Amino acid sequence: MRAPVKAFVVTGPGEAGVQDLEPPTAGPGDVVVDVARAGVCGTDVEFFTGEMQYLHDGFAAYPMRLGHEWSGTVTAVGDGVGAGWLGRRVTGDTMLGCGACHRCRSGRQHVCAARTELGIRGGRAGALAERVAVPASALHALPDEVDDALGALVEPGGNALRAVRGADVHPGGRVLILGPGTIGLLAAMFARAAGAEVHLLGVEPRSLEFARSLGFAGVWRQADTPDLPWDAVVDASNASRLPATALDLVEPGGRVVCIGLAGSPSLVDTRTIALKDVTVVGVLSASPGLAATIEAYARGDVDPRPLVAATLRLDDLAPVLAGERPVGAGPGPKIHVAI
Incomplete structure (x- = not known):
């Protein structure tokens, strides 16, 4: 039996915590990423409070595994994925289209009507966990100049x-x-x-x-x-x-x-x-801007790391989603979780 992984799970409005879960596997076209850093977004807060519209429109349902701003290292690849991804530091797209519709074929998978969204829509498990499975097609490699904190800031940056x-x-x-x-x-x-x-x-x-x-x-x-x-x-x-x-x-x-x-x-x-x-x-999503954001961070054109007020553990996250400011937090608006 494989060792479980820890993941932050919201089970209902105002109800959340860390659970030991079955580790993800890399299905065909997918990879498994060991998550290094994940950001907390206002969307995560809305899911925790129950205010997020997706809950009321039927696009999401409890229990939910949140987290769509992340960075980590690929540790497993599924069938059809090149072995060159193994060991690479990456981040990835949140918006995962069906791949077959007109919007996806024209490069607009972020507005695909049948899309799932990592940690947000369609039951796709998110990255506020020790490991997460994502399609290899959504990956963006991170150069050495983009550290884990910057990697988890690529999605909002995009x-x-x-x-x-x-x-x-x-x-x-x-x-x-x-x-x-x-x-x-x-x-x-x-x-x-x-x-x-x-x-x-x-x-x-x-x-x-x-x-x-x-x-x-x-x-x-x-x-x-x-x-x-x-x-x-x-x-x-x-x-x-x-x-x-x-x-x-x-x-x-x-x-x-x-x-x-x-x-x-x-x-x-x-x-x-x-x-x-x-x-x-x-503007709906970061998808068309992810690659250029990584390049800008790598060049040093933009350094958003001062925006991170505190970096917490998974176990410390629920009070933050409930509106508590972490003790000793800096003045910035962003909270990160080191995993």
Whole structure:
């Protein structure tokens, strides 16, 4: 009998803990990864509290094994997978399409209607565990310059990079980012690396001060936001009113990027979109931005490791999902688990 592996399992709203489970196996086309580091996302919190919409839409159900931001080492390969993956440090895509539909065949597997999502959708076990099985087709190799912590920041980084691409950021342009959380700060870092003048808008004094500590001088509350021409506005918040605010603030002919998700519908006036000739871009996932994010981290263009406030053990995770700040945590918004 193979030794069990420890995995963090949510069994119901507010009910979770570490369980000893049967270890994963590498089926055809799959690999098994020994997880080194995993990040905790707001999506994980919503599954823990029971608020995540997927639970109500039937795309997910308890018990759930969370974790979609991760890095680790391949320790087993299934049939059809090259042995060259063995021993390689990797991260991987969260969005796993069916591979056969029009969307998958055209490179848009992240919007496949039949997709599973690692640690999120369709019962696919996640990486808040000692080991996880993933399709080899989802893997991205990590160079030596990208350590375990950076590897577990590739997935949120890919989302942020896509937001910056959607904003068409360019040297000398001016971008306003709404929401200085993990995605907002990562977007700010990528926009700064692209040569843009970057401003952030937030609410909580702690998050605003942390943004300033990262070298962003233009950090504002909404009432203090300067009257400047914003070439692009990125909504990385979870406030339902802010997409309309973004549309009001952006310059005519500019771009609004929606990457944050509110718990209730956001309303915008489409007449304003048309009359201001604004391009509005939605970003669902990191998938098309993962490789470029790894490259940016490896070059040192962006270093998001200061965003990690604390690195915990699996056994310490439940209180964090319940809203407790770890003792001794730094000012950043991201929590990691070392496995």
